[in-house]
Amino acid sequence: MTVGAPRAGKPLRIDRLRKTYATRAGGEVEALGPITLDVAPSEFVVVVGPTGCGKSTLLQILAGFLEPTSGRVLADGTPITGPSIDRSMVFQSYALFPWLSVVENVEFGLRGQAHSRKECRELAMHQLRLVGLHSFADASIDELSGGMKQRVAIARAFAVDPSILLMDEPFGALDALTRRLLQRELLRIWEEQRRTVVFITHSVTEALFLGDRILVMSSRPGHIRAEWKVDVERPRDVTSDALRDLERQIYAILDEELGRSFEQGVGNRG
């Protein structure tokens, strides 16, 4: 294993980001913004918001799939121009490649880089061990449960040693118990290889469990409505008084925003 010294995460700077879409009727709708935000290196930021507020759009822009209508996004001082392996991603629908085995999926990002076949395999197996799936290395994807698939996706995302990790409601498709398990697994892996993480969710409990900082987005056009730093040590007890209190505050704001987005009519641009 040739990992060497663990790399630190990179900072993200979002500067007056706006995203508008043209509607079928010919007009324009502001989906997102303005957002100005700084994410510190290796910080775990969680974004919570109602459906349609644009949080997924934000992540897509951070990933480089979409271009902002105005404003800039900088990763470690460099403007983002497109997807990069350094800004790895975990998708809500797993996005695993069905024609590849588990370990081949994890290796996928490594293959294009300067590693020998053997190295790729070793690095991939290491990640699989971290998610506890090394005995499934040669299994095919359709043999796995949803939770296992997401673990493979996480392994794949970490295998390329990214500076920034983007996670788009990664546990949204899983049942509550599997979600609890994966939240813990994610933290465990993250604590070993600290990266900058931007994590999208609609679960306040999840946000409290995971994040260094919780950002609450407003309804469309989504901007940062509120922000809390969570200084509690991990693993956290979300039923503790302090966190319960914080939960109440977050829900208060969310309820307002939820009401507003309900009136707007929920779109399908999350």
Add this chain to the structure above:
Amino acid sequence: MNTHGPGWRRITTPLVFATMLLVGARVFAQEVVNYGVQPDTDPSFIAKARGYFAPIEKQYHVKVVFQQFAYGAPENQAMAAGALQIASAGMGPATIAVSRLKATLVAINILEQTAILVPIDSPLKSPCDLKGKTVAYPGIGSQQYPLLLKALANCGLTASDIQLFKSSGPDIPVLVEHKSVDAGITWDPSISVGLASGKVRLLAKAEQIMPIMNGHYVGNGVYVQNEFLAKHPDITQALVTANVKAINDILCDPAGAAKLWSEQIGIPENVITLSLKQGISVYSLDVIPTPQVMAAYTKFLKDAAILKPTDTPRIEPSFAAKALKEVEAGKTCKMHAT
């Protein structure tokens, strides 16, 4: 009387019904004799045109209906399905039918009717020159295929010495004309149509290859469904006699026959005249399918694996023999077949 009231309708409706029933009964009481033919210079057409079927229809209360087929195989399929009572086809299909189906051969009414054609400027001089050449033919079940094999055998060759190309009878002279093939064997009147174009010539006539009936090759046979034969031997006799009468007309007045054929099958008169003059199709009052002739021909088909060794063709020469006596006695002209 009020012609539109309900009372009128009460009378007319049953009246119409009864009339229909009676007419229908009359029509259905008439038996239909389905007679299979192909568009060639068949004496059957002359017999029909000269009205030789009319007295038969009247006397036996039947209707003779011609059913046209492009070649022998579908004609035999129709007979197998019971759709024909009597059929006129090339001797190849005829012999197959009377060996495999419940049918019997009663006459051989055209002789020759087969020849090998080559392009007019072809260097080929005899069937022996066919080695290594492409030859168009109308398929294995045809009358032509066994003759082609015999032609090759006479030269010590087999089918594997040539390249066969299956096509339809009328298409073969066209293929030869355009030199798409080196030679073609087909039946009349397609042969004569080809010759008339001036772009093809004969390589060999059938009698040069296999003369088995009165110095000629057997061309066309008439065969009858056994059930019909058993039920109506009289109608069968009458139909065979009509055929021989027609042949007499052909021999006495070839030009008249050519005209009638031309009207019936659509081949130009001059082509038919050419066929008769050059002896491509030959006619004789003797249409008797004798055991000797049939034995030779059957053996030939068995050697060519067209008939199975156990196949035995059914023949009934008596009808043709009787017809010959009748027509010989009443002949109007003194022409004999050559």
Add this chain to the structure above:
Amino acid sequence: MTRPHRRRILSAAAKRSLPFLIAAIVIVVVWQLVVTLTHPDPSVLPTPWATAIAFVGLVRNGQLGVDALYSVARVVSAWLLSAIVAIPLGLLMGSSLRLERIVNPFVELLRPISPLAWIPMAILWFGIGEGGKVFVVFVGTFFPILLSTVAGVKAVDPVLLNAGRVFGCTSRLALFRRVVVPASLPSVVVGLRVAFGTGWAAIIAAELVAAHTGLGYLIANGMDILRADLVLVGMAAIGLLGFLFDAFFRALQRQFGGSS
């Protein structure tokens, strides 16, 4: 392969074939019943036994093998040719809307013309040789492969494309090679399977009209000489081979089909 492993594979194969065997037996029994009860002319419907004897005879003298080989060879060569042209074209068409818009009208106009309708033209253009028959099968196999390939490319989950872009496919070519092509593969295999079926049907029709060898010719010939047993042997061979090819393709689909 270990012995228990081999045994498991064989028993699985046997279990899969059982329904087909039963169906075949039922067909033969019904056939014999029909013959016994209706006494058809043997030239119209021979008994299963007579057909079986004819079958064995044709196998023994090699004729059936030769005819089957000709038919199969024609289909396989045309099908391969179709695949070589249609798969790359389909991959490109699926990826480029502009190309698709240009090519599509031709496809939609020509596709509805059944390969059987091309037979007379094929005889005129290609004459005696194999070309005409291969052409007819080509027409029949080209469109299913093309359409399946295009559909396969278009059906690639856009999330997979995004994942590919994130995880190192920096150029369009890399994304195409590493994600689009493997993701489309199950659809391509389906297209190949369907195309082979169409091609198999087309060759029989083409041989009925214009051939001197092949299973279609065997049938046409059998009819010409009133040998319905030969016709049935030909039909049985056609059915059997068609079935075997399809089973082969289904196995292939299982291998490459994956989650589709």
